[in-house]
Amino acid sequence: MRAPSADNAIADLGGETMGTTWRVRLSASRTRPLRPLHDGIQARLDAVVAQMSPWEPDSDISRYNRAPADTWHALPPAFLIVLQAALEIATISDGAFDPTLGPLVDLWGFGPDGAHPRVPGPAALDAVRPHCGWRRLELDASGTRLRQPGGLRLDLSAIAKGFGVDVVTAYLCAAGIDGALVEVGGELRGLGRRPDGERWRVLVEPIADADEAPCVLPLDGCAVATSGDGWHRFEHDGRRYSHSIDSRSGAPVADAAAAVTVVAGDAMRADAWSTALTVLGPEAGFALAARRELAVRFAQRGSDGPVYRATPAFERLVAE
Structure with a gap:
């Protein structure tokens, strides 16, 4: 890690994404233009939304969720990274984390198809639960295509915001930023140090x-x-x-x-x-x-x- 520069100061950037807000506090040269950094951050978060937001009808995840049974779908590399992490934690937690609960999330009124929070009856629960289950997720031998077994609906809302934070952090590193605090909807990651050298x-x-x-x-x-x-x-x-x-x-x-x-x-x-x-x-x-x-x-x-x-x-x- 490089030592903080005496020329650096804290700058604040922010915007909207994933139905919430993002904010970055970064240590940058006082003379560095900030608009390109802001636009670069927004573009990378927009790319996450375009792949993983069930609220966007044309996103990769929405197209997968609508797909007919027994079809295979090529996924972008970033989507695969998130899906593999989701399956890893689903396995370790024995399904306490389950990225296929989209129908249940909607049924209780928390998802894109939910009008408002509500308590569904037993019959509605019984009708929806067979369409969930992370063990139904199947990648092909190459690990790049995902099978839609029929009626399965992914929901990555419990992991995608965190991934967005990581994407922004990686972008800032590549842009030469030595220190930043990145936040998306309450999830945070620290990069390097503040201008004064403190964490x-x-x-x-x-x-x-x-x-x-x-x-x-x-x-x-x-x-x-x-x-x-x-x-x-x-x-x-x-x-x-x-x-x-x-x-x-x-x-x-x-x-x-x-x-x-x-x-x-x-x-x-x-x-x-x-x-x-x-x-x-x-x-x-x-x-x-x-x-x-x-x-x-x-x-x-x-x-x-x-x-x-x-x-x-x-x-x-x-x-x-």
């Missing part, structure tokens, strides 16, 4: 209305993502429904943690693991995270206030 530091989002000391994470070449029922939820008949669908029940996670924060080497995996561990829950999820030496913190609402539980890897990061 980028971020606050781990607290439980809403909790009176607590902030948890600060240094992002020194790593990424952080958070999932839980603090985002995209609704209430019905006094029960809280999170946006994270449990493939085992076909329903949103019951009693989901308020927040599951994951730190990883790349934002794509941090993003996906935060969803997988939310689905697994504070006991099974924490046990898996500890076994795999993942840096994870579970935040739950207790009767006497917030309850936090962090893996040793997460505690070491906070202590730095």
Whole structure:
């Protein structure tokens, strides 16, 4: 890593993507034009959307989802990178992360075809669940084509934002940027150092209305993502429904943690693991995270206030 330049200053860039916003804080020469960097970032995020957004009818993922049964589809290299990571985490988590839950996401009102959040009846769930299942995903021998077995609908929303962060980080590196903090919809990755040589530091989002000391994470070449029922939820008949669908029940996670924060080497995996561990829950999820030496913190609402539980890897990061 090159030493920060005294000529550098922090600059802020931002825009919109994937139904949310992006922001980059970067260390750059005071004389460097920023518009080309902004446009380059936006173009790369637009390319991710064009491949992986189910909200875009002409995206690669939408065309695959509409395709007839028993057809094979060539996928762009970036799409394959995300799909392979999704299958890796689906395998390790035994399906807690499942990239084929598009029909269930829509049924509960969280997806592009969902009018609004709602609680479907048992018959509707029974009709949709056979169209899901990550084990139905089949790549050909070359690993470049994906088979549509019939009615399967991919949804990469729980991993694509993180991948977008990684794409932007790689672009900035190639553009000669030595330090940046990249954020897309709450998923973050740190690159290099600030102009003063200090590491980028971020606050781990607290439980809403909790009176607590902030948890600060240094992002020194790593990424952080958070999932839980603090985002995209609704209430019905006094029960809280999170946006994270449990493939085992076909329903949103019951009693989901308020927040599951994951730190990883790349934002794509941090993003996906935060969803997988939310689905697994504070006991099974924490046990898996500890076994795999993942840096994870579970935040739950207790009767006497917030309850936090962090893996040793997460505690070491906070202590730095």
